[in-house]
Amino acid sequence: MRSVPSTTSGAPGHDLAVRTRGLTKRFRSGQVAVDGVDLEVPRGAVYGFLGPNGSGKTTTLRMVLGLVAPTSGTATLLGEPMPGAGPRVLPRVGALVEGPGFHPYLSGRANLERLDAVDATADPRTRERRTAAALDRVGLAPAARKPFRQYSLGMKQRLGLAAALLRPRDLLVLDEPTNGLDPQGTREVRHLLRELADAGTTVLVSSHLLGEVEQVCSHVGVMSRGRLLVQGPPHELAADAETTVVVTTTVACVDGAGRLLADLGLTDVRVEGTVLTARLGLVAPEKISAAMVGAGLDLVGLEVRRPSLESLFVELTGEGFDVAR
Amino acid sequence: MSRADVAPVEAPAGPPTRAHGAFGRLLASELRLVLGRRRNLVLLAGLALVPVLIGTVVLVTQDTAVGAGGPPFLDRVTGNGLFLVLTALVACLPLLLPLVMGIVAGDAVAGEAQAGTLRYLLLVPVPRTRLLVAKALAVLVFAACTVLAIALSGLVTGAAYFGVGDVTLLSGDTVPMAEGLLRTAGIVAYVGLSLTGLGAVGLFFSTLTEVPVAAMAATVVVAVVSGVLDALPQLSAVHGALLTHHWLDVGELLRTQVDLGVLGQGLAVQAAWAAVFGALAWSRFTTADVSS
Ligand SMILES: Nc1ncnc2c1ncn2[C@@H]1O[C@H](COP(=O)(O)OP(=O)(O)OP(=O)(O)O)[C@@H](O)[C@H]1O
Numbered sequence: 001m002r003s004v005p006s007t008t009s010g011a012p013g014h015d016l017a018v019r020t021r022g023l024t025k026r027f028r029s030g031q032v033a034v035d036g037v038d039l040e041v042p043r044g045a046v047y048g049f050l051g052p053n054g055s056g057k058t059t060t061l062r063m064v065l066g067l068v069a070p071t072s073g074t075a076t077l078l079g080e081p082m083p084g085a086g087p088r089v090l091p092r093v094g095a096l097v098e099g100p101g102f103h104p105y106l107s108g109r110a111n112l113e114r115l116d117a118v119d120a121t122a123d124p125r126t127r128e129r130r131t132a133a134a135l136d137r138v139g140l141a142p143a144a145r146k147p148f149r150q151y152s153l154g155m156k157q158r159l160g161l162a163a164a165l166l167r168p169r170d171l172l173v174l175d176e177p178t179n180g181l182d183p184q185g186t187r188e189v190r191h192l193l194r195e196l197a198d199a200g201t202t203v204l205v206s207s208h209l210l211g212e213v214e215q216v217c218s219h220v221g222v223m224s225r226g227r228l229l230v231q232g233p234p235h236e237l238a239a240d241a242e243t244t245v246v247v248t249t250t251v252a253c254v255d256g257a258g259r260l261l262a263d264l265g266l267t268d269v270r271v272e273g274t275v276l277t278a279r280l281g282l283v284a285p286e287k288i289s290a291a292m293v294g295a296g297l298d299l300v301g302l303e304v305r306r307p308s309l310e311s312l313f314v315e316l317t318g319e320g321f322d323v324a325r
Numbered sequence: 326m327s328r329a330d331v332a333p334v335e336a337p338a339g340p341p342t343r344a345h346g347a348f349g350r351l352l353a354s355e356l357r358l359v360l361g362r363r364r365n366l367v368l369l370a371g372l373a374l375v376p377v378l379i380g381t382v383v384l385v386t387q388d389t390a391v392g393a394g395g396p397p398f399l400d401r402v403t404g405n406g407l408f409l410v411l412t413a414l415v416a417c418l419p420l421l422l423p424l425v426m427g428i429v430a431g432d433a434v435a436g437e438a439q440a441g442t443l444r445y446l447l448l449v450p451v452p453r454t455r456l457l458v459a460k461a462l463a464v465l466v467f468a469a470c471t472v473l474a475i476a477l478s479g480l481v482t483g484a485a486y487f488g489v490g491d492v493t494l495l496s497g498d499t500v501p502m503a504e505g506l507l508r509t510a511g512i513v514a515y516v517g518l519s520l521t522g523l524g525a526v527g528l529f530f531s532t533l534t535e536v537p538v539a540a541m542a543a544t545v546v547v548a549v550v551s552g553v554l555d556a557l558p559q560l561s562a563v564h565g566a567l568l569t570h571h572w573l574d575v576g577e578l579l580r581t582q583v584d585l586g587v588l589g590q591g592l593a594v595q596a597a598w599a600a601v602f603g604a605l606a607w608s609r610f611t612t613a614d615v616s617s
C-alpha cells in the first residue's frame with residue numbers, strides 16, 4: 001500500500017466537512033466491512049469516493065451519517081461529532097444513500113412533501129415552492145403527480161436527488177447519484193454538482209464512473225476491501241514517476257533529443273520514429289523544452305501524460321473482477 | 326432539467342432552528358400515511374362489513390329453525406339493534422382485530438425499512454424516539470378506527486334492521502336507551518384499549534426486521550397463542566397476565582352494577598404489555614443499525 005499523500009492531513013478539523021478517524025465496522029456476521037478509515041473531505045471540495053463493489057463505501061457513508069454505529073473510531077460531520085450532533089447537523093446535509101427510498105403508492109411530489117413535513121426545521125409555508133423547485137431542478141416536474149411505483153429507474157434516482165436538494169445544503173452526500181441515469185441526466189448531475197460546488201456546497205460523491213469523477217472532482221479517495229488506500233487531489237495521487245512525457249522532434253534531432261532526455265534525468269526513454277517517450281520522474285516539463293531549445297534541437301511537440309484515474313484505480317485495487325468477499 | 330429556469334443555488338442561512346409545532350406536523354404526516362393508505366382503508370371497510378354480514382344473517386334467519394344459537398348476545402340482536410355492536414365486536418376479537426392490528430403495527434417500522442424510506446426519515450433528521458412515538462400514536466389511532474368502524478356500522482345496521490330501544494341487561498333489568506348507548510360506548514372504548522398491548526407487540530416486532538410480513542405474522546401468532554394458552558386449565562396461574570385473557574371481560578359493562586375493578590384489571594394488563602413492549606421497541610429502535 002502506498003502511503004497516503006494527503007494535502008489535508010494535519011489540517012484542523014473545522015476545515016473539513018467530513019472527517020473520520022479509525023472508522024471501523026464489523027458486522028454481526030463477523031465481516032469487517034470498513035477497516036480503520038481516515039476520511040478527510042475538505043470544505044468546498046467535490047470528493048469522489050471510489051472503490052470496487054463491496055469495498056465499504058456505502059457502509060462508510062452510513063456511519064458518517066449516523067445510520068450505522070461504528071464498531072470503533074469516530075466521525076465528524078461539518079465539524080460536529082456524529083451521531084450525537086445529528087439533529088443539529090443533518091438539516092444542513094442532503095443525502096442519497098444506496099439508491100432512493102420512497103413510498104411506492106405516493107406521488108413524487110407527495111413523497112417530497114412528506115419528507116419536508118417531518119423536518120422540524122423546515123418552514124411549512126415555503127414547502128410547496130421548495131418541493132416544486134427541487135422537482136424542477138432534476139427535471140421531474142412533468143412526472144410530479146405520478147405514483148413513485150410507476151417511475152422508471154432513472155426517474156426514481158432523480159427523485160432521490162430532488163429530496164437531497166429540498167433545502168439549501170452545506171454538504172451533499174451522494175452514493176452513486178448517476179446510477180440508472182440517461183446520458184443527459186448524467187451530464188446534468190455533473191453540471192449540478194459543479195454549480196453546487198461553485199456556490200460553496202461540499203460534495204461527497206461515491207461513483208463507479210471514473211470519467212465523470214475525473215471531470216468534476218477536486219479530491220478522490222479510493223477504497224478497497226474496507227480500507228482507504230489513498231486520498232487527495234487526483235494529480236497528486238498519480239505518483240510523478242508514472243507520469244510520462246512525449247517529445248516529438250525531427251529525424252535529424254532524434255538521437256540528440258534522446259541523449260538530452262537521459263541527461264535531464266528522465267528514465268525509460270523510448271524512440272519510435274521522431275517520437276520519444278520517457279518517464280518524467282521529478283523533472284519539470286518546462287525544463288525539457290528549455291533544454292531542447294538551448295541545445296538547438298527541433299521541438300515539434302511536447303505532451304505530458306498523467307495516468308488516467310482508471311489506470312490509477314486498477315493499479316490500486318487490482319485487475320480481478322470478483323468482489324472481495 | 327434545463328438550467329436556465331431554475332433558481333440559483335441558495336446558500337444555507339445559518340444554523341437550523343426547530344420550528345413551532347414540529348411534532349404535530351410529524352404526527353399529522355404519519356396519520357395521513359396510515360389512514361390514507363388504500364390497503365388500510367380496505368381493512369377498515371372489511372371490518373365494517375362484519376356487522377352488516379351478521380345483521381343480515383340474523384335478519385334473514387330470524388323466526389326460522391336455524392335462527393337460534395350462535396355467539397354470545399346474538400339472540401338479543403333481533404330485540405335491540407344496539408346489541409349488534411357488541412356481537413360484531415366480540416366476533417372480531419379472536420382473529421380479525423388481531424390480524425388488522427398485526428398488519429398495521431407490524432408494518433409501521435418494517436414497512437419503512439423495506440421501502441428504504443426509514444433511512445431518509447432518519448436523515449431528515451427525525452430523531453428516532455420521536456419517530457417511534459409518532460408511529461405508536463398512529464397505531465393507536467388506527468386501533469380506535471378499527472373498533473369505531475365496527476361500532477358505527479353495527480349501530481347503523483342494527484338500527485336499520487331491528488331498531489334500537491331500551492337495553493335489557495344480563496340480569497334482566499332494563500335501562501333507558503341513553504344509558505344503553507353510553508354502555509355501548511364504554512364497550513367500544515374497552516375493546517379499543519384492549520388492542521394497545523398487541524399494538525405494542527407489533528411495533529416491537531416491526532423494529533426487529535425489514536420484512537413487514539414477518540412482523541405482521543409474528544404479531545398475529547402472539548394473539549393466537551395467547552388465546553390457546555388461555556384455554557389450557559393447567560396454566561390458570563398465569564392466565565391473568567395473558568394478552569387476550571381479559572378481552573371478553575367487556576361483558577361486564579352489561580351488568581346492573583358494573584364492577585370497574587374487573588375492567589381496570591383488564592386495562593392494567595394491557596398497559597403493562599404496552600409498557601414492556603413499548604420499552605423493548607424503543608431500546609431496539611434507538612440503537613439498531615439502519616442498513617436497509
Ligand atoms: N447489513 C450488513 N450486514 C452484513 N454485511 C454487510 C451489511 N451491509 C454491507 N455488508 C457487507 O459489507 C461490505 C461492504 O459493503 P458496502 O455496501 O459498504 O460496499 P460498497 O463499497 O458500497 O459497494 P458497491 O460499490 O457495490 O455499492 C460488503 O461485503 C457487504 O456484503
Ligand SMILES: [Mg+2]
Nearest residue numbers: 057058098175
Ligand atoms: Mg454502495
